[in-house]
Every structure is written in structure tokens, then in C-alpha cells.
Amino acid sequence: MAGLSMGGMQTFQITLNHLDTFSYIGGFSGAGAGFVFGGNSLDPKTAYNRVLGDPAAFNKKVHLAWLDVGTAEPERMHTGLISFNNFLQQAGIQHVFYGSPGTAHEWQTWRRDLNLFAPLLFLANTH
Numbered sequence: 001m002a003g004l005s006m007g008g009m010q011t012f013q014i015t016l017n018h019l020d021t022f023s024y025i026g027g028f029s030g031a032g033a034g035f036v037f038g039g040n041s042l043d044p045k046t047a048y049n050r051v052l053g054d055p056a057a058f059n060k061k062v063h064l065a066w067l068d069v070g071t072a073e074p075e076r077m078h079t080g081l082i083s084f085n086n087f088l089q090q091a092g093i094q095h096v097f098y099g100s101p102g103t104a105h106e107w108q109t110w111r112r113d114l115n116l117f118a119p120l121l122f123l124a125n126t127h
Contacts, residue, residue, distance in 0.1 A: 001014065001015050001022050001024070001025060001026070002024075002025070002026025002027070002028065002066070002117065003026070003027065003028065003030065004028035004029055004030060004110045004113070005028070005029050005030045005105065006030055007028075007030065008026070008027035008028050008029060008030025008031050009027065009030040009031055010030075011025060011026060011027055011030075011031070012025065012027050012030075012031040012048075013048075016047075016048035016049075016051055016052075017048055017049050017051075019051055019058070019061050019062065022062075023061055023062050023063045023064075024062075024063055024064045024121055025062060025064065025065045025066065026064070026066040026113070026117050027066065027067050027068070028066075028068055028109070028110045028113040028114070028117075029068060029069060029070060029073060029077065029081070029105055029109055029110065029113075030081075031067050031081065031084055042087060044087070044090070044091035044093075052088075052091050052093055055091060055092030055093055055094075056092075058093055059092075059093065059094045062094075064096065064117075064120050064121065065088070065093065065094065065095035065096070066095065066096050066098070066113070066117050066120070067081065067084065067085055067088070067095055067096070067097050067098075068081070068097065068098040068099065068100060068109070068113050069081035069082065069085075069099055069100070069109075070099075070100040070102075070103035070104050070105060070106065070108075070109035071099050071100060071101050071102060071103065072102055072103055072104040073103075073104050073105050073109075074104070074105060077105060085097045096120070098112075098113065098116060100112045100113070
């Protein structure tokens, strides 16, 4: 499942709460609502029904977790997505982070995402 902007945020909300159904996750300029909309207080041991609390199990289940941001996104969005990326790194969650150079919250960012994300769906193991 993948989505852009609010759809990216919803993708993370849905997939991380249903890893029995989804193993490919893509958030294009949208994910980690707590980071984008303030708070930045997610605990990896309890967030999203505790799926991030065991990074080894998460990394085994999820074949691809994609997160991106345009480098010219509005400051709140850019900072929030960078913070969510850092949160995932610190939690030991394997994921791909892409910063689309010079683009904002716009189609060019999402076209680049799709161009890079889609081929990864067909690889045997993206880790």
C-alpha cells in the first residue's frame, strides 16, 4: 500500500496496524502524523500496536518501507518527515528514505517517488 500526502500518512496508519496483510509500505510526502503535526513523542515500543518494538520481527515481515520528502517542502512537513526517518532509524526499522532534490509538496516529488519505489516492489528482498 502506498499513498501521497495525507494518503501516505494513512498508509502508515493502516499498514503498521495490519502487518498481517501488508508487507510493502510507501509514504510519499506523508507519514508519521505525530511528527508532522507535532508531538514527536512516539515510543517505538508502543507505537502502532507495538510493531516497531521488535525491529527484527518487523524487518522480517516488511519487505519495503519507503519514506520521502521533497527538500523544498513546507518547513513543518520537511522537519516532521526528517524526524520520522530518524525515529525509524533509531528504532532499528529498515526502510528507504529519499529526499527529492529541489521539489516541494507537488507532483514532481511524487513522480520521482513512484519512479524509484515501483521497481523495488519487484525485487525479491529490498533489505
